[in-house]
Amino acid sequence: MRDSRLLLVLVLALAMMAPSMAQAPQPAPSAEVPTVAAQQSVLFLAIDDFTRPYMRFIFEAFTDAVMTAATPPAIYFESLDASRFEEAEHLENLREWLRRKYRERHIDLILPIGEDALDFLAAAHGEPWPDAQVLYFESGSVRVDTRSTLPRAGGVLLEDPFAAQMEVVKKVLPEVRRVALVYGASAIELARWRGYPGKVREAGLEPVELVGISMEETHAALSRLPDTSAALVLAPIVDMKGNVVSPVHVCDSIAAAGTVPVLSFEVNNLGCGAVGGLLRDWSRVGRILGEEALARLASPSTEVVTVPVARFTTMAFDDRQLQRWNIPERRLPPGAVLRFREPNFWRDRRGLVIAVVSVTLLQTFLIAGLVFERRRRRQAEIDSRRNLTALAHLDRRAAMGELATSLAHELNQPLNAILQNAGMAQMLLTSTTVPAELSEMPDIIGDIRKDDIRASEVIRRMRGLLQKHELEARPLDLNEVAEETVAIVRPDARSRGIELEASLADGLPRIRGDRVHLQQVLLNLLMNAMDAVSSMPPERRHVRVRTVQSNGDARLDVVDTGIGIPPDRVRQIFEPFYTTKSEGSGMGMGLAIARGIVEAHDGRMGAENNATSGATVWFSVPLASNRTKVL
Numbered sequence: 001m002r003d004s005r006l007l008l009v010l011v012l013a014l015a016m017m018a019p020s021m022a023q024a025p026q027p028a029p030s031a032e033v034p035t036v037a038a039q040q041s042v043l044f045l046a047i048d049d050f051t052r053p054y055m056r057f058i059f060e061a062f063t064d065a066v067m068t069a070a071t072p073p074a075i076y077f078e079s080l081d082a083s084r085f086e087e088a089e090h091l092e093n094l095r096e097w098l099r100r101k102y103r104e105r106h107i108d109l110i111l112p113i114g115e116d117a118l119d120f121l122a123a124a125h126g127e128p129w130p131d132a133q134v135l136y137f138e139s140g141s142v143r144v145d146t147r148s149t150l151p152r153a154g155g156v157l158l159e160d161p162f163a164a165q166m167e168v169v170k171k172v173l174p175e176v177r178r179v180a181l182v183y184g185a186s187a188i189e190l191a192r193w194r195g196y197p198g199k200v201r202e203a204g205l206e207p208v209e210l211v212g213i214s215m216e217e218t219h220a221a222l223s224r225l226p227d228t229s230a231a232l233v234l235a236p237i238v239d240m241k242g243n244v245v246s247p248v249h250v251c252d253s254i255a256a257a258g259t260v261p262v263l264s265f266e267v268n269n270l271g272c273g274a275v276g277g278l279l280r281d282w283s284r285v286g287r288i289l290g291e292e293a294l295a296r297l298a299s300p301s302t303e304v305v306t307v308p309v310a311r312f313t314t315m316a317f318d319d320r321q322l323q324r325w326n327i328p329e330r331r332l333p334p335g336a337v338l339r340f341r342e343p344n345f346w347r348d349r350r351g352l353v354i355a356v357v358s359v360t361l362l363q364t365f366l367i368a369g370l371v372f373e374r375r376r377r378r379q380a381e382i383d384s385r386r387n388l389t390a391l392a393h394l395d396r397r398a399a400m401g402e403l404a405t406s407l408a409h410e411l412n413q414p415l416n417a418i419l420q421n422a423g424m425a426q427m428l429l430t431s432t433t434v435p436a437e438l439s440e441m442p443d444i445i446g447d448i449r450k451d452d453i454r455a456s457e458v459i460r461r462m463r464g465l466l467q468k469h470e471l472e473a474r475p476l477d478l479n480e481v482a483e484e485t486v487a488i489v490r491p492d493a494r495s496r497g498i499e500l501e502a503s504l505a506d507g508l509p510r511i512r513g514d515r516v517h518l519q520q521v522l523l524n525l526l527m528n529a530m531d532a533v534s535s536m537p538p539e540r541r542h543v544r545v546r547t548v549q550s551n552g553d554a555r556l557d558v559v560d561t562g563i564g565i566p567p568d569r570v571r572q573i574f575e576p577f578y579t580t581k582s583e584g585s586g587m588g589m590g591l592a593i594a595r596g597i598v599e600a601h602d603g604r605m606g607a608e609n610n611a612t613s614g615a616t617v618w619f620s621v622p623l624a625s626n627r628t629k630v631l
Contacts, residue, residue, distance in 0.1 A: 040073040040108045040297050042066065043129070045121070047114035047188070049079040053248070053268045057282035058113065058289065063078030063322050064190045066292025073108070073297060082116050083188045083237040084244060091120060099128035109297055111289060112136045115144060116188055122149040137289055139280075154302040156292055157247050158285070162196070163307045166203035168315070169230065172277065173261060177228040180208040180260070182250065184236035193234050212240045215253060223259045232263040233274070237475070248272045261325050265313055270339060275325065284312045294538050295369060411530055422449045473601075475624055476513050478554045479504040482545050485522040489530070497538050498530050503546040511554050512624040513601045521594040525558040525617050528590065532562030532614070540613075553603070555620040564609040594619070 050056045059077060066072055078098065080091065107129045112118040118136040123145045126132065134153035136142065140160045146153040169176065179200050183193045190211070200207035208225065210218050222231055231254050235247040248269060255262045255273020264274035267281045288307055295301075315333055319341040322329070323428050330340075346353055423444050493500040526543065533541045544559045565573060576592040598605045603621035611614055 004061075038106075039071070041106060042073045042075050042297070043102075043107045043110045043132070044075060045078045045110055045112045045117050046079045047075070047082055048117045048237070049081050051244075051246075052235075052237070054266060054282045055079075055113070057268055058286040061283040061286025062111075062290040062293070063286075065287045066293060069294050072376060073293075076102075076105075076107070080117055082120075083184075083186050086187050095120075095124060095128060096423065102128060107132045109133045109135060109293055111293060112246055114138060115142045118142060118144050118146070118153075121153075122146060125149050126152075133296060135289075135293055135296050137285075152300070152302065154296065155304045156289060157304060157306045158312055159309050161278060161280065161305055161313055162199050163203060164309055164313075166200070166205070168277045168333060169263060170203070170205075171229060171333065172275065172317075172327060173325075174331075175228050176205065176230045176261075178206045178208055178225060178230070180210050180222060180225060180229060180231045180264070181234060181235040182210050182231055182236060182254070184238045184245065185212045185240045185513055186238040189234075189237055196234065199603075214240060215250070217246075218254070219257050219259070222257065226262060229262075230261045230263050232265075233269070235266065255321075261321070264492065267316060270316055270318055274318065275321045275327070276339075277315070278309075279316055280315050281312055281314045284314075288312065403603070419449060419453065426594065461603055472514050473512050474514070475510050476515055476518070477508070478511055478518075478556060478621075479508055481515055481518050481520060482556060485519045485526065486545055488519075489523065489526050493530055493543065496530060496534050496541070498533060498541040498543055500526075500530075500543050501545070503544060505547045505549060508547055508549055508554055509623045509625065511601075511621050513621055517597045518621075520599070521597050521619060522558070524590040524594045524621075528617070529558050529560035529562070532560045536562060549623075550620070553620040553622055555618055557616050559610065559614065559616045559617040561610075561614040564613065564615045565607060567609070568608055570609070574605065591617075 029111075044059060044062065046055050046059070047482045048055045048057070063075060066075060080094065082091065110126075110129055110132045112119065112121055113132065115136075115138050118134075118138070121127075121129075121134060126134070126149075132152070134150050136146075136153060136155040137157075138155065139158040141157060142155070145154075166179075169179075181193065181196055181200070183189050196208060199208035199386050208221075208229070210221050210231075213221070233247055233251045233254065236245050236250050247264070247266075251264055251269055251272035251274055253261055254260075262272075263277065264270070264272065264311045265277060266278055267279040270276055270279060285307075288311065292305060314337065315335060316337040316339055319331060319338045321327075322338075332338075425441075425445050482502060482504060486500060486505070490500055522545070526545070529543045533543060541559050544557075546557050546559070548557070549553050574591050574595045597603045598619045598621065601621045603619055605617075605619040607615060607617045
């Protein structure tokens with residue numbers, strides 16, 4: 001009871017103090033305490049939710065751009081999800097729910113993404129945020145009249161890229177004549193894409209709409225299209241059965257069928273099997289919206305901004321699809337980006353490869369050059385030693401030649417004296433009467449005279465051969481050359497028991513050449529032939545010289561009955577320093593010199609083994625009437 005009375009006294013006292021407290025002056029706010037502005041807020045109102053990749057890319061890039069401000073606004077996200085929930089009752093219930101949800105929140109700026117989101121606001125004059133500024137976004141244009149329904153509305157419109165996109169398609173796939181349009185069956189999709197068949201026709205191509213059918217039916221329809229077709233996947237959302245689908249899944253499914261090339265004009269779909277082209281980059285779009293939202297929060301505006309195609313698109317292609325459809329890179333526009341490209345060392349490191357290969361080749365050439373130079377020097381040293389040996393041998397033979405010339409000169413004088421004395425004795429014997437016992441003296445002296453003349457002729461011919469002689473071309477009888485040369489070597493052949501015969505063609509036309517040099521050639525062939533048969537039994541020591549006319553040439557053969565030439569050495573016998581004679585008996589220059597003389601006469605020289613035994617070495621020179629080369 002006492003507590004109750006105490007409580008009543010306190011209540012009365014407070015009641016008496018309340019008027020005086022209400023009239024008491026309030027202290028003025030301190031000048032040192034700053035006023036903090038309320039945080040602004042932005043509502044991102046999307047027609048689709050984050051299950052649609054393009055919406056996720058836009059919102060993430062928008063958020064990143066907005067958060068760069070000194071005092072970033074609060075960001076809210078709401079989705080109408082009208083593609084999957086088309087009922088009008090759903091939108092009205094959603095509007096009421098949003099009114100209750102944001103009853104205690106002030107929204108400064110609303111971003112309706114897509115014309116359907118803008119229409120949601122315009123239908124109720126901005127409810128449940130009638131006082132908020134509106135910055136709508138759409139690709140192309142909008143049909144909503146915002147002047148009366150949303151007086152504080154401005155917008156960001158993307159320039160329609162479809163015409164430019166189709167030009168890229170026509171350049172990259174010039175064979176395409178038809179474009180199959182693949183999109184969903186929802187009312188929003190039908191309204192969104194209904195103008196695209198006309199756009200395809202404006203691009204000069206034939207549209208084929210594949211709408212309101214199942215995926216199996218879509219595959220079948222695409223398989224019936226001609227090779228000059230392509231499929232354009234326009235972000236389907238709901239199929240004819242009401243099933244929610246993904247654009248990436250549809251793109252993958254059509255690409256896997258492999259009937260026609262797949263087109264998609266969104267960069268986030270690149271990799272699903274689409275070829276590529278001029279693609280919308282939704283991240284760029286999100287950044288543009290974020291920058292414009294910050295500007296409208298700072299300075300409200302109802303301006304409608306049109307963004308050019310170049311600001312929100314990128315030229316990109318899937319290299320795997322280029323390879324699949326045999327699309328050469330030269331068709332791609334300049335500056336195009338190739339993605340999903342397999343590593344290629346030559347393509348990616350071409351400069352490095354060229355530099356390494358160049359250095360390697362340079363080193364190889366230098367090494368090869370040094371090796372070649374070393375071998376050439378070694379061969380030069382070997383040839384020098386050979387030539388030195390050959391020159392020494394030639395010097396000795398030249399000395400012997402000079403000695404033979406002197407000897408021939410010394411022998412020629414006594415032979416002339418013998419000839420004169422024999423002639424005088426023959427004259428005296430014929431002018432007087434000769435006793436019977438001396439009746440044979442004239443014949444004996446006549447034989448001495450003949451032998452003397454013959455010896456003198458042999459010496460004369462030898463001196464002619466040994467003298468230094470320049471090549472002179474004159475009309476010449478090859479048979480006479482053969483007869484004179486055979487006469488020179490006949491004594492040597494007789495001493496070695498060799499039968500030497502000449503078989504000369506009658507009426508052989510004259511040639512044009514040098515007598516002494518051709519005699520040297522024949523003399524070399526005869527000496528080689530006699531050396532070849534000298535080791536044979538006496539009955540097989542035969543050497544034959546014959547002349548024939550063949551194909552406008554005069555040919556001379558030296559045939560022996562020796563052992564022949566080894567088959568693998570037939571071509572080598574004309575090479576310098578090659579010899580088949582025993583050690584030290586030949587220097588291997590005779591046939592090489594002989595061939596050089598014959599070739600100087602515009603002729604040919606060869607060798608071959610006989611069918612029975614021995615070998616034939618021959619040379620031929622043109623007849624004087626067929627001669628074209630001047631010696």
